[in-house]
Amino acid sequence: MRNKLNVYSPYVIMLLPLLVIYSVFYIVPLIYTAIYSFTDWSNYSSAIQFTGLSNYRKILEDNTLFVGVKNSLVYAISTVILQNLIALPVAVLLNSKLKFRNGFRAIFFSPAVLSTLVVGFLWSYMLSSSDYGMLNKLLASFGIGPVNFLGDPDTALTAIILTQVWQWFGWAMVIYLANLQSISEDLYEAASIDGAGRLQQFFSITVPQLAPAIKINLITGMISGLKVFDIVVSLTKGGPGYSTETILTLMFSKFSEGNYGYAASFGIVFLMLSLALAALLLRTFKIWEDRLN
């Protein structure tokens, strides 16, 4: 293939709509953010001044950032692992001849259509530690509890993670289901002739064949996990204390405080961190895939 770029090439023309919209409505605002990150702009100042790297220095001194990074990582990794640990076996089961399997598929996917707003309101009521909290009422009837899900700093993040596993494992399941249908039956027949048991087949055939789906689920899960903030805002607002703050909830509160320059530098740091992490993930997958082939 030629490496030369011909401006009038149909390839370029077909790329144009994408490039124009993406640049104008995504990259340009991002550039604004990058520029603001070097200024002291705030909602109470009438003039903007360049302050060099001072916002970035301030971030290093801000001890809440560490909590935010830690929580975001814990959140992203745990939701991804839990979601896939549930979704993969469920998808395998729903790929076999099971009664009502289409019904199960639809039900498991249904939480994914709810907006974060709805999920937040729903779960904050269900997890409430008040005497009327639904889950605690349920637990009490089994003689357990009460558990202060969102109010205890030790359990709040876990509770948030579980609500998101509830909401999104159906999406991961759908992706596995799709991948499962492309696995040839011949592979299983050959294996059972060799005397491999079901469990053995699962690990020696199903899982490696699902590599593409695992890849898409882990990468998109990690990315959206790192970006988490609206569900946290609606469930705990980052509390109690700072126990559930994530990078983006922190950034958002800087924004709400009116420190636009500082908030922007938070955003840029976040962008760098997640790009680095994504590159790391992609590399790891490449190694895994190379080994499989």
Next chain:
Amino acid sequence: MKTTSFSERFIPIVSFLLMCGLTLIIAVPVYYLVVTTFKTSYEAAVSPLSLPSSFSFNAYVDAFVKMEYPRAFMNTFLITAFSVAGVILSASMGGYVLNRKSGSKWGKIIFIFILAGIMFPYQMSVLGLYKVVQSLHLMNTLTAVILINIAVNIPFATFMFRSFVSTIPGELEEAAKIDGAGFYRVFWIITFPLMKPIIATVAILNALTIWNDFMGPLYFIQSREKNVILQEVYRNVGQFSTDWTSMFPMMVLGVLPLLAFYLIMQKYIIGGVMNGALKG
């Protein structure tokens, strides 16, 4: 042999029971959401899980009127439909080019440039975005929200389309070209229709996120006659208290169209996501 036949019979039953158990866990919150719409706020607080004392659809009728449902639905629908169409058109063409040109340097650079957009939530650059929308004189228009939605969802969609195109053999296009079809014709007549499964996938995923997007309309639409369902839902959240009796029915009314859309598209997506979501 004996054990095999035993497990053959046993496993489906166990799996079925497992699925039923999981259904219970998944469905209880959804049940709670729906059952609450038939209760007074006091009844909902005191006995959250019990069946309502009376099944009256009055709350739905009230919510329907109060949220000006037809108007709010239409705005949400327009935004979602045009955004999804825009994402699919631009990302399918772009993904196609980036796949066919994945060997070239600029193809790689542009792809990475676009991928970077997956990482950064656009809400974080809302001030810059505001300036862009303002300078284009698009403030308070659905068009602004649509264009933003397209831009925000382009990266992931392009990623999916680019991967999918590798499952479409180039020989097909060559054959069409030999038959005398031009470049664009080949794309629209041969390649685009073959992308059906991935189009369905991207359509569902984007419909979910765009239908449920609150920030775009919140920042860029000021007048009520142009606002979306979620904004209407949020009108119940007052300064000091929330009107739950209106809010829950509105939430259900807001989600129904999306659920219907998913059920219709379900068969395509199962066939589709993988048929190419991440080959390549």
Next chain:
Amino acid sequence: MPLSIINVSLLARADFLSGVLVEMNKKIILLGALITAFMIGGCSSGSGNAGTGNESSGGQASKGTKTISMIGWYEEGIMNDAITKINESLDGYKLEYTFVNLKQYNNVLSTQLAAGEGPDIVMDGASFPARIKAGNLIDISNEAYVADFNEAGLALSTSANGKVYGIPAYGWYSGVWYNKEIFAKYNLTPPQTFDELLAVSQTLTDNGVQPLGFGLSDSDTAWHSLIGYLENAYYNGGKATTAFDTQFAKGETTLSGHLNSYVDEWAQLIDKGFINEKMLGISGEQVIPEFISGEIAMFNGGPWQYTQLKESGMEFGMFSHVGNDKDNRWLVGGPAANFGINKNSENMEGAKAALKLFGSKEVQQSILKSNPGGFSYFKGLDSELPEEYSAIKEILEAGRVGVSWDRWGTNMPAQSLIDEGLKQLQGMVAGMTTTEQFLKAMDDKANLIRYKD
């Protein structure tokens, strides 16, 4: 590989390519036309709406009427009457009010103002001083209607150099709701000092009744309790005066080292278990059903809950926040929203006329009526208080209403400090934070967010 299966089927189709081309042509052209029509339709309907939007929403608005825009977090039900009254007197203009939820309000308004846009009439509460500082508002010191308001009502809308940029909607305050039946049952009277509050709470606890209900997950009820105690025991009845907060706002003094013993005193509510960890998982709203059902005897709140409580049929009343001096009790409160004029308004004359009407007795009366229990800063405008408020009537009439964050707000975004305070308070209840750490964190936060010149 499954891929090969697809390839085979595709290539098989390629053999019938010419046939396929003809068949698909129609579909594709149709699809393409449809999508194009959709896109064009979308853009034109979008911009079309933009052009006609102002008129269509007005309904009765005639041609030539210009729209004065305004956004606010008060539900439309509260504002409707006032807006209608203003529109009756506005000539050539129409005031249009749009509700934005309080959770997003600050960011939406800030973004609009930062971009040099925003509504013609700017409505804001604790952040009003920030809007003045940023130069978003015009000076209205010389307008005649400003003189109709008490000085206390202009606290948030007056700049450091004495210029006035806005007028208040009405006055808000918080106190403590109590269940009269429970109090009667155990022979209790509303506490007038902090020691009495502790004693009453203890008696109730001994009788198996939860004394105080707090929702600490999202609401600031406990924060009101603390601030109410400080307002009584420190600022007005104690060592300091409200001037302390002015100094603190300027960065001349710190909370840590001054407030410790007072916060410790208040924290007896935590030590004695009246405020406990369970409350961290409850929102303020979720407490109300428990208060109504009689499981909780007292509940920090304000007039905004009155209707809900009244409708439940329970017997209740309100008493004031307490300190050490029962003759000098203070309520937590101040000017609610303030209204000002956007410097960048394109309808300056209309905006001025609308604000003048906001400052009229008729409209002030209407806003007060929509906020039952509230009071007015408009001179000579008295509110009628239902009998549930009898215990605080005298305090209101004496004007003993104040709150420290309004005083902080003169030189920092006070809401950010409130948010920090709530977080630290959660930490104290969870046993993670000491009083000193709490106050230190507040000082640190203030250092970060104080306005710089």
